[in-house]
Amino acid sequence: MGAVTTADRDRAPKQDRSRATRQRLLEAAVACLAEHGWAGSTVLVVAERAGVSRGAAQHHFPTREDLFTAAVEYVAEERSGALRALFPEGAAQDRREVVSALVDLYTGPLFRAALHLWVAASNEEQLSPRVIELEARVGRETHRIAVDLLGADESRPGVRETVQGLLDMARGLGLANLLTDDRQRRERVVAQWAAVLDGALRD
Template sequence: MLVTMTTPTREPQQDRSRATRQRLLEAAIDCLATAGWAGTTVAVVAERAGVSRGAAQHHFRTREELVTAAVEYGTDTRVAHARDLLTLADGRAGTLDILRLLADLYTSPLFRAALQLWVAASSDPALRDQVLPLEARFGRIAHHLVVDALGADETKPGVRETIQATLDLARGLGLADLLTDDSARRENLLHQWAAILDAMLNQ
């Protein structure tokens, strides 16, 4: 009887390269969130990603190249995260539930990584030029998602400003949570703001 031997299909080199790049970008975001800007180097990111430094430098020759790619990747990931969280509400969740989802978005590791980039960009014009348009894009998308989740009518006076204040509040709560666990105070504030939002939206 003739036995046919099959050779396992090898992962194409291009796919392996994409997977390595993906691991590096994810590791860079994680590193920014936990070790900060100063601790995010190509060597550290490579170690976290489980690849050699040489392999990392094949994709990103310098820290600047790595961070540039991580900025865009992180923004795309935050947008996807926001969509996943807020579109689940789909007009059915209560205002407080939506605010809790928004607070989760701004206390996540993705937000912590973005915050490290903001701090670095404040004193680095080249990095600031990269970060500003991406943050503006994220802000626009987050605003539209919150409007849709709340079923808000922005043609009414003051509604657009109140939605923006909601996003500013969530961002501030994320900052407050950076150094200590602020969850108890955050919950009280969300209850109060939900009442204010409901009063505005139901006018």
């Protein structure tokens, strides 16, 4: 193995700084999108929130579409990881905990940001195919996580549709939560869906 050069030592901190800058930009983009919507979330606004120059932002993400699709994907992956971390052993004994965790996935800043991105994609031809592809991938991953955590056997008739119905319900609760604090009703719905799943998934 060759000796480590000064250039090698300099390169590592530079790469670390670059990764840190990219992450700050992604987090700032999601926060801006959730708070201000698509129209109010320019590259300049995001760069200022992240504490970097506009040029540095465009170095990492040449276009606005690059920035926001990457930001929503980044947080989606973070939330998927956090969801799996809640149940490190896989399938949970208490399905209500799983249903509650899945609903939380759709009531946080990620869903609010994603919703703004969907609305923008419906009017932006350049953005639309990228968001559709991203959402399809995130949707498949969320479905796989739900199946694993619920211990669902999708070879049984109706089980796949039941899991998909759970995710559709969670998305609907997320939409309702955008306008009002829907926590009390949401807790009752979560309890009912957990009971439905216990019946539908019982061996």
